Amino acid sequence: MTIKPAAAPERLNFRTKFLYGFGSLSYGVHLTVLPLLLFFYNQVIGLSAQVVSAALAVSLIVDAVWDPMVGHISDNLRTPWGRRHPFLYGSAIPIAVSWVLLWSPPGGFTMGQKAIWLLVFVVGARLLISLYEMPASALAPELAPDYHDRTVVMSYRWVLGTLGGALAANLGYFWFFRPTPKYPMGQLNPDAWAPMALTAAAIMLASILVSAIGTHDRIPRLHRPAERRASLLQNLREVGATLKNWNLGVALTGTLLGGLASGLYSGLALYIDTFFWGLKASQVGVLSITNLVASFGAAVVAAAYSRRVGKRKACVSLFFGSLLVLQAPLLMRLLGAFPGPGDAALMPLLMLQRFAWGILGNAGFIVVTSMIADITEDAQVKTGRRSEGLVMSTNTFIGKATAAASALMPGLVLAFVHFPARARPGAVDPGLVRHLVWVYLPVTTTLSFLSISAWLFYRIDQAAHERNLASVREAEAVAEAAREAGVEGEAPTPVRVAG
Template identity: 40%
Template sequence: MTASKAEGAGAPAASPKLGLSTKLFYGFGTVAFGVKDQGFSSLLLIFYNQVIGLPAATVGAAIMIALMVDSVLDPIMGQVSDNWRSRWGRRHPFMYAAAVPVALSYVLLWNPPDLPPSLLFAYLVVVAMVIRSFITMYEIPSSALAPELTQDYHERTRVFAYRQFFGWFGGVGMTILALQVFLRPSADNPVGQLNRDGYQAYSVAAAAVMLVAILVSAAGTHRHIPRLRVPPQRKVSLPMVFREMAATVAHRSFLMLIVAGLFNAMAQGLFLSLNLYLGTYLWQLSSGQIAILAASNFLSAILALIFAPPVSKGIGKRDAARLMKACSLAFATTPIILRLLGVFPANGDPLLMPLLFAAGALATATTIITSILISSMMADVVEDSELRTGRRSEGLFFSVSAFVSKVVSGVGIFISSAILALVAFPNGAKPGQVTPEVIERLGLSYVVVLAALYGGAILAISLYRITKADHEATVSKLAQKA
């Protein structure tokens, strides 16, 4: 029996259109990833740098090391998940197992003991690596469920729209809760985002939310296990595993998406890491005002959920992704460029907050739509690869994507810390006390680097080749083989 027929023997019948409850349960689990991702990207650098006292470059290096080491587990998790056999299917055993360790390790991350800088650096590396590893145990199998739940070209875009919606909604919601409730100014900490006690309370609340999100999503999609793919039982050697992994990920369109993801992840790490610095020191906003701007991401997530499917259906996934990425760059950088040119409202001007809110909402909405489209394009690679190789490797594809995202988002955070060092940004700085020259250098560096990263992503997306007609023809051929 050929490899393709062996795979086809375990193929389920064409999946029906997914109900709203399935999309909601599936997407809700991404709240956990969103909380972790927003915490790492928006709060962790300023917490360990300005609150704990580690140099920015040291914090950036620690995060990057942890993410790079942890990311090695992604392809392994993907391959294991693809070939796992149990009465709970390929994905759900790992999703359930990750819940409690994710919550516990996240609490430890925000409650470091009093240690000398060298040991504190090691603590940050180890704990960050642990939390990311257990998130991998949930996120890779969860991501791989989407191509199994539906093979429909446009339905996949809708599924990933819900996934991105909940990821952003959960992450932003917890960040706003942190800024509005836990990181409030006090007599000892007049700048709320520098309140150490607040971060400790935030860690417990965030951990509880992550625990619930993972368990609810796993339980809510559990009923679909009987109709999901069961891999054929076969004997494989370690060299064979690596050969198959290499052959699978060599897919041209997949590689283009990986390159696009590389630039996107670096840009996102840069954007989120420096956003709180820009809000605090460039725009001189309070924690409450920053929370209001962060609330614009709720609107962004809703806009993306609404508009991603019709934009994709109207002009195609690839062209829509390129357009949305270009719009995101324009919305993200225009306020800073106008401030550097001296034509943006001054700090404290009544127009400042509405303009920043609108620009931020649109920049994030177009970023989310781009992510939705790239994920949906990634799902379409699954069948194209299956037709060519005879192996269905959802977990491997999404794990390699996560691998790249983890590594280079760490690079993005490292670039952020390098920019802070390059512009000589002071440690322990108070808003209004940083010289205008330093602020201008920070803004200019941010715009230039972000534009270069977005340009690289747009170029890579342009080289993706799978169309709707290609996908439908591939699914039809696979059905005939099965």
């Protein structure tokens, strides 16, 4: 049996990077627009904040359990279209349909029926989106094995995801949420939300199909798992072996703490923009565009800065900077040192703040997603199995499980400060709004600080990744030689290359 030398990692061309990243427009829409459900069902439909938050929490718990199942199944799937693409093609239309229904509760329903409608379709929408996103994210480590090229691929994915979210949100803020005599703040207009949801669904459908078709030619180059039958117990043992990884534990800890902070921020962001800063829908849209523009700069910063100082140092310093920039204006305003609603300087300062926050925060998330992808080879060296889907989805599982808990937090905070449903800007006690921000600030700052600090314990640098990659390529070369000799089976467990 002749063993061919393992090929060096392939660098992707622009076309593949762009078309792969294009699919993340759908996930960007999901991440940007779905947090508005609390505002929509509470302030527009009239459900209590606690009920909406509870429904969102349940949906996240169900979705969190679902993610690793989808990831593990896709890791071991054998089809003519590979492991991931059947999920990409099959999820597109159901995602679009569920999304439209989620934002269109029948007007004749009672509040109880609308609550059930919300629960059913937010669970369905999340499960279907994960059916696409888990296999799609698992493609990244395999498409881009090179340490730095992987960060560039994640940059395309992040920037285009941000573009998708900004596109959907700004169509809402600038078009569907246009002010009317009855609704000067258009985000409170009940008739504006269903058309926005339909447009968002169309963006999601198109982006998924374009990405799936655009990366279809890569299928012959992707890993094909050996045909085998494994018992449930064996599957559980394999999952446990993959998850028993120090660096994955670090990632899960950081994600857990960050998910709590992110859930509280996402749920209250529009409340703060509307009632604390006194912004109209068009002004919120301008800030969203500012964040979009910043994401393009963030892609450049993430690749260049992580190449210079390493991924761990880059992500920690970027996240600490973004946390400071995000929270400082709120604290300064509470202390009377920052312009308030109606001040001519407010919007320019908020635009500058959101731009800086967008650069730092987006760059940090790009680097972190690349770091999580690097864990796949680290796990493969220990187990001998390619488990990109399981690794990536397990991190998502922790994020969503903690976000499920944090989904309750905005509703509980709103109830704690006695924030009214269907409130009107200018009619809410300013002291109550300030109380809301005073509760929000210390909780999110503490959780974010702990989350960022966890990444200091991450151990994979460029040298370690390249040793892992060399071990994996050597094992795959042995497996390829065995297949050519007519022996089908799993690749042998890689032997860690000394270094």
